Amino acid sequence: MAKRRISEADGQAALSAALAGETGRTVLATAVRYLLEELAALAPGNSVEVRVPPFGATQCVAGPKHTRGTPPNVIETDPETWLALATGRVDWQTALAEARVVASGSRAALDGLLPIIRAR
Numbered sequence: 001m002a003k004r005r006i007s008e009a010d011g012q013a014a015l016s017a018a019l020a021g022e023t024g025r026t027v028l029a030t031a032v033r034y035l036l037e038e039l040a041a042l043a044p045g046n047s048v049e050v051r052v053p054p055f056g057a058t059q060c061v062a063g064p065k066h067t068r069g070t071p072p073n074v075i076e077t078d079p080e081t082w083l084a085l086a087t088g089r090v091d092w093q094t095a096l097a098e099a100r101v102v103a104s105g106s107r108a109a110l111d112g113l114l115p116i117i118r119a120r
Helices: 008-019 025-042 079-086 092-097
Strands: 048-052 056-060 074-077 101-104
Touching: 008 025, 008 079, 025 048, 025 056, 025 079, 074 079, 079 092, 092 101
Parallel strands: 048 074
Antiparallel strands: 048 056, 074 101
């Protein structure tokens, strides 16, 4: 299981602020990292790497373990799209169709795991 670095209170506060339109780098970074930690807790494993540059990445989803080099299953997106996906403001298929997400590998899909938190 991934080690939590952001408290629930700090993560929820940053997420609320980011969803309300606050664009500060610290707020956005904390919200992104918090949601990556939530994903890792929801789907523990090492077969898929989710990258949200420049703020963070996590490995998740049970399956073959990856230990060195570029993982075989990678998902990459920008911070705004990640927040939208993780909170249900955009669905996985729409993000793929609009090229807001780059996914490579046979296991590189999060459609059954999203949204992580429903935006209010």
